[in-house]
Amino acid sequence: MSPTAPATTITPALRRRRGLTEQAAVAAVDQACRRLRLPTIRAVLDEGLAVAGKEQLSYQGFLAELLLAECDDRDRRSSIRRVKAANFPRDKWLGDFDFDANPNINSATIHTLATGEWIRKGQPLCLIGDSGTGKSHLLIGLGTAAAEKGYRVKYTLATRLVNELIEAADEKVLAKTIARYGRVDLLCIDELGYMELDRRGAELLFQVLSDREEKNSIAIASNESFSGWTKTFTDPRLCAAIVDRLTFNGTIIETGTDSYRLAHGIARRSSEQVNNPAAGTQGPHGGESDLMPRAPAGTR
Numbered sequence: 682m683s684p685t686a687p688a689t690t691i692t693p694a695l696r697r698r699r700g701l702t703e704q705a706a707v708a709a710v711d712q713a714c715r716r717l718r719l720p721t722i723r724a725v726l727d728e729g730l731a732v733a734g735k736e737q738l739s740y741q742g743f744l745a746e747l748l749l750a751e752c753d754d755r756d757r758r759s760s761i762r763r764v765k766a767a768n769f770p771r772d773k774w775l776g777d778f779d780f781d782a783n784p785n786i787n788s789a790t791i792h793t794l795a796t797g798e799w800i801r802k803g804q805p806l807c808l809i810g811d812s813g814t815g816k817s818h819l820l821i822g823l824g825t826a827a828a829e830k831g832y833r834v835k836y837t838l839a840t841r842l843v844n845e846l847i848e849a850a851d852e853k854v855l856a857k858t859i860a861r862y863g864r865v866d867l868l869c870i871d872e873l874g875y876m877e878l879d880r881r882g883a884e885l886l887f888q889v890l891s892d893r894e895e896k897n898s899i900a901i902a903s904n905e906s907f908s909g910w911t912k913t914f915t916d917p918r919l920c921a922a923i924v925d926r927l928t929f930n931g932t933i934i935e936t937g938t939d940s941y942r943l944a945h946g947i948a949r950r951s952s953e954q955v956n957n958p959a960a961g962t963q964g965p966h967g968g969e970s971d972l973m974p975r976a977p978a979g980t981r
Contacts, residue, residue, distance in 0.1 A: 773821035785937035805931035806900040813940030816902035846885035874905035
């Protein structure tokens with residue numbers, strides 16, 4: 682006597698839906714997607730059904746396609762939210778950076794940083810160089826790449842951060858503010874060194890750096906070399922401690938002194954003069970262009 686095949690069982694929930702018409706099934710899927718917050722499946726269902734019929738997908742294959750589409754789109758939306766939450770002042774991507782224009786910057790180093798491994802290890806990054814050399818572009822580009830990889834990122838100007846910390850201290854919420862900055866995986870501080878900080882502001886900034894040390898990454902961009910940071914942090918010992926926090930186990934990239942913006946502006950202006958010689962002899966208000974040589978005083 683041959684063994685009896687095990688009976689196929691269907692849960693009551695599935696059995697209850699077996700009698701749905703095609704129109705009722707479509708309506709039920711739409712309603713379920715709304716309740717379960719699956720907007721991508723709801724949007725691609727008709728296309729998915731057509732592809733499944735054409736390619737003769739199995740039930741499992743069809744379900745996998747729908748679920749993967751939802752996961753991919755959810756990841757994309759999450760990435761957009763993280764980039765927006767970082768509060769970058771403008772869009773900058775590493776793919777747009779012109780490495781040929783600044784030979785001081787090693788593209789391999791930047792691409793290695795873009796993997797985010799240094800953020801996982803809680804290591805710091807310092808971008809040092811004159812204005813117009815690409816520091817902010819790299820800072821924002823690396824921060825954007827980190828946010829797209831799933832890291833929580835926050836961007837701020839050094840003066841804005843210090844002012845926020847001073848206000849928080851005055852309002853007795855300093856610990857809460859420092860903790861909020863401590864929760865992000867990468868804190869990007871731009872324009873460090875542009876303005877002198879008084880001792881209180883420097884000490885508050887030091888608290889933020891100390892709270893993140895070897896736990897969460899910090900990236901800074903500064904127009905001053907480390908030897909010139911005493912202009913910003915007037916207490917030599919505090920300055921040395923801050924430099925120590927920002928360089929220990931970190932990466933230092935010197936972007937140089939040649940301004941890309943200035944060179945690009947001069948090149949563009951020269952190109953305009955070649956294409957339209959008459960325009961090159963006048964400034965924006967009809968006077969002589971600032972890029973044209975001027976006659977010495979008293980010789981005109």
